[in-house]
Amino acid sequence: MSKFLSNLYSALEPYTPGEQPKDKAYIKLNTNESPFSPSPKVVEAISTEVINDLNLYPDPEVSLLRDALAENFGVNRENIFVGNGSDDVIAFSIMAFCGRGGSLACPDITYGFYPVYAELFGVNLTEVPLRDDFSVKVEDYKSFNCPVIIANPNAPTGLMLSLEEVETLINQNPNRLVIMDEAYMDFGKASAAELTKKYNNLMVIQTFSKSRSLAGLRVGFAVANAEIIRDLETMRFSFNPYNINSITMRAATAAIKDSAYYDNCINKIIDNREYSKAELTKMGFKVLNSKSNFIFASHPEYSAKALYEELKNRGILVRYFSKERIKDFVRITVGSKEQMQAVVNEIKDILKG
Numbered sequence: 001m002s003k004f005l006s007n008l009y010s011a012l013e014p015y016t017p018g019e020q021p022k023d024k025a026y027i028k029l030n031t032n033e034s035p036f037s038p039s040p041k042v043v044e045a046i047s048t049e050v051i052n053d054l055n056l057y058p059d060p061e062v063s064l065l066r067d068a069l070a071e072n073f074g075v076n077r078e079n080i081f082v083g084n085g086s087d088d089v090i091a092f093s094i095m096a097f098c099g100r101g102g103s104l105a106c107p108d109i110t111y112g113f114y115p116v117y118a119e120l121f122g123v124n125l126t127e128v129p130l131r132d133d134f135s136v137k138v139e140d141y142k143s144f145n146c147p148v149i150i151a152n153p154n155a156p157t158g159l160m161l162s163l164e165e166v167e168t169l170i171n172q173n174p175n176r177l178v179i180m181d182e183a184y185m186d187f188g189k190a191s192a193a194e195l196t197k198k199y200n201n202l203m204v205i206q207t208f209s210k211s212r213s214l215a216g217l218r219v220g221f222a223v224a225n226a227e228i229i230r231d232l233e234t235m236r237f238s239f240n241p242y243n244i245n246s247i248t249m250r251a252a253t254a255a256i257k258d259s260a261y262y263d264n265c266i267n268k269i270i271d272n273r274e275y276s277k278a279e280l281t282k283m284g285f286k287v288l289n290s291k292s293n294f295i296f297a298s299h300p301e302y303s304a305k306a307l308y309e310e311l312k313n314r315g316i317l318v319r320y321f322s323k324e325r326i327k328d329f330v331r332i333t334v335g336s337k338e339q340m341q342a343v344v345n346e347i348k349d350i351l352k353g
């Protein structure tokens, strides 16, 4: 730490992204990326014409992409906010709706960036324990008047709230904002985006990083009523109005329009997820009922940390979290069928001893 860092940030514990070792070629199942390339339409969209225009600033309204997203969700441009990854959208939301000295509630086991943003923005975070079976119970949020953020499906458990449960959460308090982080919802197919038309205290956040094979592009977005979106725009125009560059806008627009390509990828991932869940269960693992593109599993006799390390030795990266409640689990991203067969075979071999 330099002597110049503000005291405000001296205790900040930054988010730790999944490792990206370069010592050998790994089967990378540790950051919930897609095993599939982006749609060919995305590649086409990054044309020479777009590149030649890079001397100009991008459209600060991000019109093309917001219109394409609006059409996709049956809403208007004024109901769509876009960010540099959904992390950016989450950050703007916490900034806007909690504010310095404000409060936020989320599950105790969830996406690791929420506590980091809370700390960065001076927000008091209450971490509400998941139930013993790792489920989120919406009744546990009833008494909170501050904004609530819930990843649905949750990470790293993969467990999902039903639309009815989400609606119960929204109805608990119409004066409280509910932020549903649906980074993985394309694999769960029960998005609350439609409910944003009915409720003005709901925001739904999604990303292009998982189901749309564009983690490297950095695009996420929110769907909500126009007032909420205007507040987010105020934050964005006060911080970085050009958070979406011209190439990103074109590429993401092409992606959102090619739903046939992505539906096919999503369905393959779901098949591979169910195959992997069944194989791990046969091997004696406790496997949570994931509705996302990753599996959270624990073996009664084999330590999760040792399994993570042994798989890494064998060229397969999975994610291990040392946090007490989940230290017996590994999180395995669902990749291609070949990748999942490889991980299943290696685990079988490891368990044989």
Ligand SMILES: Cc1ncc(COP(=O)(O)O)c(C=O)c1O
Residues within 6 Å of the ligand: 031, 032, 084, 085, 086, 087, 088, 111, 151, 155, 181, 183, 206, 207, 208, 209, 215, 219, 220
């Ligand atoms: C629950 C959840 N939300 C948001 C994100 C951020 O995704 P991105 O910033 O790539 O859109 C992630 C990334 O892994 C996540 O797991």
